[in-house]
Amino acid sequence: MELIKVGERTYYIKNATNIGIYKTDNTNVYIIDSGNDKEAGKKILKIINEQGWTIKGIINTHSNADHIGGNKVIQDRTNCEILCFNIEKSFTEFPILEPSFLYGGYPFKDIRNKFLLAKESAVKNIDGNLPEGLEYFTLKGHFFDMIGIKTSDNVYFLADSLFSEETINKYHLFFIYDVKEYLNTLEFLRTLNGNLYIPSHCEATNSIENLIELNKNKINEIMDKIFNFCKNNITFEDILKLIFDEYKLTINANQFVLIGSTIKSYLSYLYDNDRIEFIFENNKMIWKQKE
Numbered sequence: 001m002e003l004i005k006v007g008e009r010t011y012y013i014k015n016a017t018n019i020g021i022y023k024t025d026n027t028n029v030y031i032i033d034s035g036n037d038k039e040a041g042k043k044i045l046k047i048i049n050e051q052g053w054t055i056k057g058i059i060n061t062h063s064n065a066d067h068i069g070g071n072k073v074i075q076d077r078t079n080c081e082i083l084c085f086n087i088e089k090s091f092t093e094f095p096i097l098e099p100s101f102l103y104g105g106y107p108f109k110d111i112r113n114k115f116l117l118a119k120e121s122a123v124k125n126i127d128g129n130l131p132e133g134l135e136y137f138t139l140k141g142h143f144f145d146m147i148g149i150k151t152s153d154n155v156y157f158l159a160d161s162l163f164s165e166e167t168i169n170k171y172h173l174f175f176i177y178d179v180k181e182y183l184n185t186l187e188f189l190r191t192l193n194g195n196l197y198i199p200s201h202c203e204a205t206n207s208i209e210n211l212i213e214l215n216k217n218k219i220n221e222i223m224d225k226i227f228n229f230c231k232n233n234i235t236f237e238d239i240l241k242l243i244f245d246e247y248k249l250t251i252n253a254n255q256f257v258l259i260g261s262t263i264k265s266y267l268s269y270l271y272d273n274d275r276i277e278f279i280f281e282n283n284k285m286i287w288k289q290k291e
Contacts, residue, residue: 001043003051006196006204007153009133017066017200019044020149020157023053024131030057032149032157033200034070037114041070045077057081059126059134061159062146063091064175065098065118067200072119083126085136086145092123102257110253141182142175156194161185162211164202168218172247176219176262179269183219186212226266230276233286239263 002014003021012032013019017040020032029048034041048055055078060068063084071082071092084092091097095118099107102116111117126136126147133152140146142160149157161182163174176182189212198204202211225246229239240263244251251259267287270276277290 001047003047004204006198007151007155010151010153010155012157012198012204013044013047015040018157018198018202018204020059020151020198021048022131022134022149022151024056024133027052027054028056029053030059030131030134031055031074032059033061033067033159034058034074036066036069038070038073038119041073044070045074054078055080057083057129057131059130059136059149060084060088060092060123061139061148061157061200062143063088063095063098064143064160065095065114065116067159068092068095068118068121069114071121075121081129082121082123083129084123085126085138085147088143088145088147089123089125091144092118092121095120099257102261107257108253111257113254115254116257139185139188141178141180141185143177150194154193154195156192156197158189158197158199158208160200161189162199162202162208162215164199165211165214167201168214171249172218173222173243173249173259173262175258176265179219179223179265180272183216186216223266223270226263227270227275227289230270230287230289233279233281233288235284235286236260236264236267239267239287 003011004014005011009023011021017035022030057080058071099111099116135150136147139148139159139161146159148159189208196204197208229242240260274290276287279286
């Protein structure tokens, strides 16, 4: 983890999940997200303590485990407040909701892990509690009520609204809850006029236009593949297999629920736009292109 100053009051810790820091005065800071587990939380605390700062609060952009995993250890040691928005508050207070939602039932033990199941923490709604100098804005699509944060230094923390070229070229698939809202968010990002943009899983950058196009093109590519798979009557399970085969990826339990949920979201988008339909045949749900 590396601490980088990017404004008079704004810093971030470069990490697998980038951590924002905003100084509200000489000694007190709010951090944006907390990493993927207890160890990440401890490392964040060490960096903050080395600077002589005190964490007054954590702002979680959304409730995925890699963004709230350090909440509990930091809150236990500092008694800081934790701020979330709308549905994300519930998922952060009750993290079992994430693997349960992804699986569609009680999560089996292999997906009750730190990548999908964080520790519980006490949370407040962000409205009315955000410190002066920070603004939040909605970034729906990746998860239910994800937000981004703008600081007084005109630095934008963009959460998981954009994924890096390296991630897309290697994995192709990234989690999306609502395809329509994700595409709307990409268009919204074009309207921002920041000095610096910091997505959670990308390098900080002065321009996000290329990233927006890269993410949009990959979404449309995957959508076209799924639509073409539906030329023949096909089940969701076979679509999932074909997608992994297409990109030469190997499925595991985490990817089964994460990408499986994402493929279902693509199917919902195509169905809602009257491009595909479903039938039930031999007690199977079959997807096909609409005639």
